[in-house]
Amino acid sequence: MQRINPAVPQSSLQEALKEVERIHSPELLAANEIFHRLLTEGVKVSYQKDGQDRGNLVWLIDFAKPDNNEFVVANQFTVIDLSPHGGNDQNKRPDLVLFVNGLPLVVIELKNPADENATIKAAYKQVDTYKHTIPSLFTTNAILVISDGLEAKADRCRQVSADS
Known part of the structure; x- marks a missing residue:
């Protein structure tokens, strides 16, 4: 900052x-x-x-000069929600979290395409579980991405759905 x-x-x-x-x-x-x-x-x-x-x-992000920002992608990032509205100190590990200047702006949930039960709907349900157990991660969330390895969906905030 x-x-x-x-x-x-x-x-x-x-x-x-x-x-x-x-x-x-x-x-x-x-x-x-x-x-x-x-x-x-x-x-x-x-x-x-x-x-x-x-x-x-x-400013939390330098939109005029993107090189002034720090970008990090974390694989299997563990989140423990201790907020008053959190999920009772449960921890979850979204597949990928993209940070800009330390802010988790993008959450990506990926399912294994080799698994016949890995559907876009399963990815959506997993993200929905995250929203209830680690809601603090979604305060700063700008984009959600879900994928079953064959199909991917992205939307701003928490509006991504398996059907859209």
């Missing part, structure tokens, strides 16, 4: 990060919409500079 927002004091960057971490709602879609607004419009912060109150936006 400091590389993307060099003019913003460290304390304000921490304030912005806390605002993202505080997003909690019993409704996943509502929490995701709050995060999406912060991601696309910036996180508003205020601070003192030269004795005056200043306001600024903290």
